[in-house]
Amino acid sequence: MQLDYLKDLNEKQSEAVQLQNESALILAGAGSGKTKVLTSRISWLIHNQIVSPNGILAVTFTNKAANEMLSRISTQLGMNPRGMWVGTFHGLCNRFLRLHYKETNLPQTFQILDSSDQLSAIKRLCKILQIDPDKITPKEIQYHINGSKENGMRAKDVKTYDAHTQKINEIYLEYEKQCQREGVADFGELLLRSYELLISNETLRTHYQNRFNYILVDEFQDTSELQYRWLKLLTGKNNIIFAVGDDDQSIYAFRGANVGNMQSLQHDFNIEKVIKLEQNYRSKNNILSAANEIIKNNEKRLGKDLWTASGDGDLIKVFRALSDSDEAQYILDEIKMWHRKGKLYQNIAILYRSNAQSRILEHSMVSNNIPYRVYGGLRFFERAEVKHALAYLRLIANKQDDNAFLRIVNFPKRGIGNRSLETLQDISKINNTSLWEAAKSSYKTPTSEKGISYFIDLIRKIEDEIQGLTLAESMDVVINFSGLKNHYMNDKDGQDRVSNLEELVSAATTFSENFNGEDKNLELTEFLNYTSLESGELQAKANQDALQLMTIHSAKGLEFDIVFITGLEEGLCPHEQCLIEADGLEEERRLMYVAVTRARENLYLTYAQSRLMYGQTQYNLSSRFLDEIPENLIKKINVIENPQIKQFNQPKQVTQSFSHSEYPYKIGSQVLHKKFGNGVVLSYEGSSNDLRVQVQFANAGTKWLALEFAKLEKL
DNA sequence: AGGCTCGTCATTTTT
DNA sequence: TGACGAGCCT
Numbered sequence: 001m002q003l004d005y006l007k008d009l010n011e012k013q014s015e016a017v018q019l020q021n022e023s024a025l026i027l028a029g030a031g032s033g034k035t036k037v038l039t040s041r042i043s044w045l046i047h048n049q050i051v052s053p054n055g056i057l058a059v060t061f062t063n064k065a066a067n068e069m070l071s072r073i074s075t076q077l078g079m080n081p082r083g084m085w086v087g088t089f090h091g092l093c094n095r096f097l098r099l100h101y102k103e104t105n106l107p108q109t110f111q112i113l114d115s116s117d118q119l120s121a122i123k124r125l126c127k128i129l130q131i132d133p134d135k136i137t138p139k140e141i142q143y144h145i146n147g148s149k150e151n152g153m154r155a156k157d158v159k160t161y162d163a164h165t166q167k168i169n170e171i172y173l174e175y176e177k178q179c180q181r182e183g184v185a186d187f188g189e190l191l192l193r194s195y196e197l198l199i200s201n202e203t204l205r206t207h208y209q210n211r212f213n214y215i216l217v218d219e220f221q222d223t224s225e226l227q228y229r230w231l232k233l234l235t236g237k238n239n240i241i242f243a244v245g246d247d248d249q250s251i252y253a254f255r256g257a258n259v260g261n262m263q264s265l266q267h268d269f270n271i272e273k274v275i276k277l278e279q280n281y282r283s284k285n286n287i288l289s290a291a292n293e294i295i296k297n298n299e300k301r302l303g304k305d306l307w308t309a310s311g312d313g314d315l316i317k318v319f320r321a322l323s324d325s326d327e328a329q330y331i332l333d334e335i336k337m338w339h340r341k342g343k344l345y346q347n348i349a350i351l352y353r354s355n356a357q358s359r360i361l362e363h364s365m366v367s368n369n370i371p372y373r374v375y376g377g378l379r380f381f382e383r384a385e386v387k388h389a390l391a392y393l394r395l396i397a398n399k400q401d402d403n404a405f406l407r408i409v410n411f412p413k414r415g416i417g418n419r420s421l422e423t424l425q426d427i428s429k430i431n432n433t434s435l436w437e438a439a440k441s442s443y444k445t446p447t448s449e450k451g452i453s454y455f456i457d458l459i460r461k462i463e464d465e466i467q468g469l470t471l472a473e474s475m476d477v478v479i480n481f482s483g484l485k486n487h488y489m490n491d492k493d494g495q496d497r498v499s500n501l502e503e504l505v506s507a508a509t510t511f512s513e514n515f516n517g518e519d520k521n522l523e524l525t526e527f528l529n530y531t532s533l534e535s536g537e538l539q540a541k542a543n544q545d546a547l548q549l550m551t552i553h554s555a556k557g558l559e560f561d562i563v564f565i566t567g568l569e570e571g572l573c574p575h576e577q578c579l580i581e582a583d584g585l586e587e588e589r590r591l592m593y594v595a596v597t598r599a600r601e602n603l604y605l606t607y608a609q610s611r612l613m614y615g616q617t618q619y620n621l622s623s624r625f626l627d628e629i630p631e632n633l634i635k636k637i638n639v640i641e642n643p644q645i646k647q648f649n650q651p652k653q654v655t656q657s658f659s660h661s662e663y664p665y666k667i668g669s670q671v672l673h674k675k676f677g678n679g680v681v682l683s684y685e686g687s688s689n690d691l692r693v694q695v696q697f698a699n700a701g702t703k704w705l706a707l708e709f710a711k712l713e714k715l
Numbered sequence: 716a717g718g719c720t721c722g723t724c725a726t727t728t729t730t
Numbered sequence: 731t732g733a734c735g736a737g738c739c740t
Binding site for chain 1 (some may be wrong): 731732736
């Protein structure tokens with residue numbers, strides 16, 4: 001019997017879906033139907049009773065991808081398969097640790113620290129350890145801790161070769177103790193602890209190895225060292241791993257992703273044949289060819305070439321703008337044109353390398369009343385007012401949670417100053433107890449609605465009040481009794497925050513509806529986990545038709561009819577920071593590849609000759625990635641219309657209409673620039689009031705500078 | 716306790 | 731340029 005979900009698969013996809021008894025690496029190019037293959041395979045395994053849902057473990061990187069996978073599988077199978085483990089690495093590890101909290105020595109209600117919670121925990125620790133934040137920054141410590149955990153190392157495993165790192169590592173050791181005492185786990189801890197438990201507990205390891213016979217991994221190129229080791233451990237000798245990924249789309253090395261895992265997988269699991277999905281169902285041929293040509297310049301590749309059965313489509317438009325505002329204006333005009341033709345805004349995206357670039361684009365959209373949505377930025381559960389409200393529940397769930405305690409003890413204000421907090425911290429340090437215990441030990445019946453003792457009464461009162469209430473009702477009690485709602489209602493621009501608090505109550509309602517379980521305490525714990533693990537993209541409503549603005553990184557996995565890639569300038573994209581890093585340029589090129597392959601129909605590449613950065617005008621050369629696209633795929637805009645501007649990307653010539661005596665600095669002479677340092681004058685271009693000079697700097701590369709602005713000194 | 720000013724520092728980010 | 735945090739002043 002031919003199944004519906006197998007019908008639409010091409011030959012390669014079909015081969016991948018129906019692989020028998022062997023581990024596999026699927027090299028899935030952009031737009032090649034990666035998710036389809038992954039979900040179809042799971043449906044195929046279940047439908048043919050090769051394995052029961054219980055035996056399947058599927059891992060993704062984002063909650064969004066996990067949800068997408070689940071919903072597609074239920075559509076394909078016509079039912080909701082129960083018993084599978086599908087989720088993010090962190091979500092699955094959290095689930096595992098909850099089930100085995102005793103074996104791993106955590107309280108059943110342990111709380112999860114997100115990055116900002118982690119940072120405040122570190123800052124708090126530094127204060128106690130009297131670390132000078134000028135010598136060792138909390139960020140630096142956080143980086144060390146997370147990096148070490150990513151590599152599977154506890155403080156005791158880290159080898160240090162200098163006093164500075166030594167000191168940081170000592171703080172890491174103290175941090176581990178602090179987290180253990182407080183019963184909290186950061187993101188890295190979820191993974192590391194799960195891994196360690198599987199290693200040390202043979203019974204558990206054997207149990208899970210016997211259970212999960214089929215392990216599937218999405219976005220495999222983004223796995224870290226520790227994640228790969230965890231997968232390997234679960235797979236053991238007898239299970240089958242099915243990894244889908246694209247080395248050309250590996251853009252997260254900076255946060256621990258290790259593309260090398262793809263080679264390791266082939267080696268460790270004796271994979272002889274890598275299946276390549278190279279047919280692209282997304283983009284027109286011109287766009288795809290450009291992408292192929294760009295990525296060809298990378299040397300470290302497994303190698304693949306995308307092709308499409310769809311037509312060439314329009315040429316890629318390359319626009320050279322005079323300035324960043326000129327660039328924004330051009331994009332605006334084009335978008336208006338498309339919209340007049342009936343294109344929805346939501347099918348158009350503007351991509352940029354760094355967030356700072358969104359400002360001027362946003363400005364241009366606002367002043368022209370074009371609806372837009374900027375991705376990235378604060379998520380719902382990361383908002384201060386939401387975190388405050390949740391901290392009340394966290395403290396109630398776990399009195400050891402000093403982070404939560406400190407967040408709310410004086411918020412809203414209850415006249416508790418630094419002095420009283422320092423006293424409290426001293427007591428807790430001496431007795432080695434939580435702040436809550438310390439506060440209790442010095443409790444005196446409060447005489448007003450102020451002070452630490454009043455705070456204790458307040459928490460107890462809320463605790464009493466929520467007995468027997470639903471989660472949403474409890475949330476409501478917290479918001480009102482704590483004084484949070486009142487506080488924001490009296491704040492003249494607190495309206496949004498009040499509605500976010502109300503939104504939080506609805507979030508709790510929705511959570512309860514989907515929660516199947518009896519235990520009320522467990523429901524609260526799981527809700528709190530949910531708020532830490534799920535950043536709250538779902539809470540973002542905005543279904544209005546809007547233009548999409550985002551960084552290239554956050555565009556990964558998405559697709560749009562029309563895509564503008566902006567700021568294609570040397571120093572910005574590729575970013576100058578990356579040029580110093582090992583393999584930095586190749587990663588930047590993959591970034592460019594990801595950006596280009598987001599487009600279905602039309603692709604615009606824009607760059608500006610001058611750009612305002614950090615309050616200074618910078619003159620950048622066009623990105624080398626533009627030069628990597630063959631001329632026949634490109635239509636250059638703004639070259640003919642403006643005769644003053646020379647041929648695109650041609651080496652700039654000295655303008656002949658000026659005699660050499662008019663140049664303030666002789667060609668070949670040495671000059672000094674305030675920021676770029678020493679340089680040699682190479683050439684000039686432009687007319688007398690817009691005369692520009694090309695200077696090759698010893699340490700800053702070659703740049704075009706406008707004489708009017710550039711403060712050069714003769715040497 | 717809260718507001719203000721000054722100084723510093725500017726990729727990319729999910730969990 | 732502008733956002734954010736530390737520290738100082740009221």
